[in-house]
Amino acid sequence: MLTKLTFERFKNFEKAELILGPLSLLIGTNASGKSNIRDAFRFLHGISRGYTLADIMGEKYIEAGVLQWRGIRGGLREATYRQAKRFALIINFNVQGMEGRYFIRVEPGTTRSQPRVVTESLYCDKELIFASHPRAPYESIKQVEPQHLKVRIPPGGNYRKEHVETFIAYQPVLSQIEERLVEKRNDDKAEEIRHFIAETISMFDSMRFLDLNPEAMRRPSLPGQTILGDQGENLSSVLQAICEDPRQKNALVEWIKELTPMDATDFKFPTDQMGRILVSLIEENGQRISAYSASDGTLRFLAMIAAFLGPEPARFYFFEELENGLHPARLHLLLQLIEQQISKGNIQMVATSHSPQLLRFLSPSSLDSASLVYRLPNRSDARIRRILDIPDVRRVIKQHDLANLHESGWFEDAMVFDEPEIVK
Numbered sequence: 001m002l003t004k005l006t007f008e009r010f011k012n013f014e015k016a017e018l019i020l021g022p023l024s025l026l027i028g029t030n031a032s033g034k035s036n037i038r039d040a041f042r043f044l045h046g047i048s049r050g051y052t053l054a055d056i057m058g059e060k061y062i063e064a065g066v067l068q069w070r071g072i073r074g075g076l077r078e079a080t081y082r083q084a085k086r087f088a089l090i091i092n093f094n095v096q097g098m099e100g101r102y103f104i105r106v107e108p109g110t111t112r113s114q115p116r117v118v119t120e121s122l123y124c125d126k127e128l129i130f131a132s133h134p135r136a137p138y139e140s141i142k143q144v145e146p147q148h149l150k151v152r153i154p155p156g157g158n159y160r161k162e163h164v165e166t167f168i169a170y171q172p173v174l175s176q177i178e179e180r181l182v183e184k185r186n187d188d189k190a191e192e193i194r195h196f197i198a199e200t201i202s203m204f205d206s207m208r209f210l211d212l213n214p215e216a217m218r219r220p221s222l223p224g225q226t227i228l229g230d231q232g233e234n235l236s237s238v239l240q241a242i243c244e245d246p247r248q249k250n251a252l253v254e255w256i257k258e259l260t261p262m263d264a265t266d267f268k269f270p271t272d273q274m275g276r277i278l279v280s281l282i283e284e285n286g287q288r289i290s291a292y293s294a295s296d297g298t299l300r301f302l303a304m305i306a307a308f309l310g311p312e313p314a315r316f317y318f319f320e321e322l323e324n325g326l327h328p329a330r331l332h333l334l335l336q337l338i339e340q341q342i343s344k345g346n347i348q349m350v351a352t353s354h355s356p357q358l359l360r361f362l363s364p365s366s367l368d369s370a371s372l373v374y375r376l377p378n379r380s381d382a383r384i385r386r387i388l389d390i391p392d393v394r395r396v397i398k399q400h401d402l403a404n405l406h407e408s409g410w411f412e413d414a415m416v417f418d419e420p421e422i423v424k
């Protein structure tokens, strides 16, 4: 599980820290920085794909001009806070009972230079896995060129002492180092390092950024395609895979009955001439509704359930505007579904929301990791504060409803009053 993300001069965060729980709800006004947080997670995910920094931040095309990766909003030019030279992200996490900390500092470069890694390190339980040389930036080591990064690797095998290897600085070391270790070392320590690196990469790889689109969910898909796309692609084949297991199917039917007024009692998966399938919902009275005419909200619910119950769920979901397209009366059920699934312990979710009601329905443990993203008047940087760390909040929420406080802008006001120079 990811436990903390720290930003240094990334997008509109000069210095900020986001504490993460199983469900981390982000609230905040428009343009406060919620989606910039999503960009930071996407950056980490991009690393796991083995891309160069230019690909991660720009765009990645494969043959025939097919877009494979959309890059980070604002690309290279708008990645750093107010045109600063470098940005850094630090992620703390737990994996298999070990505590990891990954740090990456990047120089996006100018129109004439490529983006490159300036500092990078990975620690496991405070023990070095790898770290760029303390004097790594090329300015200070004469023999190192800007395209190279010197990296310290712990001793083991033929290496009695910590040794230094040179890596290409245009791609994160995290996605290059495994291969290098395989080439050069076969000792136990190298095996341990490789294992931890593989776990870290797999955690970044297992991130999904759901941005559901009814049009994509209505597209037929091929049986066996069991990974739900970010826009809800492959919905029909993921649902079909769920329905193959009677227990999972039962859970699916129960949830859809609760979440929509439709009395769907069964699902069918008719095949077209190309072998593709499109889900149909069977109502109690026998009426059959295909995904083409199911409502947008019903499809959104189906996709969320599919994301959790499908055979290949991700370990981390970032969900923008959770309440989108849903009736407020159904929100608490959606939240219940999410909280129930993440309480099983292998799925984590960060979600943004503008809905005051959602805050009201949060369980105490989810409220614990809900955060406010905000900007102060006349300041250009954005900040993040855990809602329960807002001054006086614990007393105030005993007397006032969280949704009303959200609606009235109380959280943002409280943060302004917390800054003495702004108040006077």
Ligand SMILES: Nc1ncnc2c1ncn2[C@@H]1O[C@H](COP(=O)(O)OP(=O)(O)OP(=O)(O)O)[C@@H](O)[C@H]1O
Pocket (backbone or CB within 6 Å): 010, 011, 012, 013, 028, 029, 030, 031, 032, 033, 034, 035, 036, 037, 074, 078, 079, 080, 081, 082, 083, 373
């Ligand atoms: N490099 C940068 N330096 C400073 N500020 C930036 C930078 N890049 C983006 N921003 C600021 O971030 C804002 C956008 O933030 P973001 O898209 O995360 O908002 P949001 O909280 O998701 O809003 P909404 O609720 O409307 O989606 C921009 O309006 C801009 O002010």
Ligand SMILES: [Mg+2]
Pocket (backbone or CB within 6 Å): 034, 035
């Ligand atoms: Mg946004």
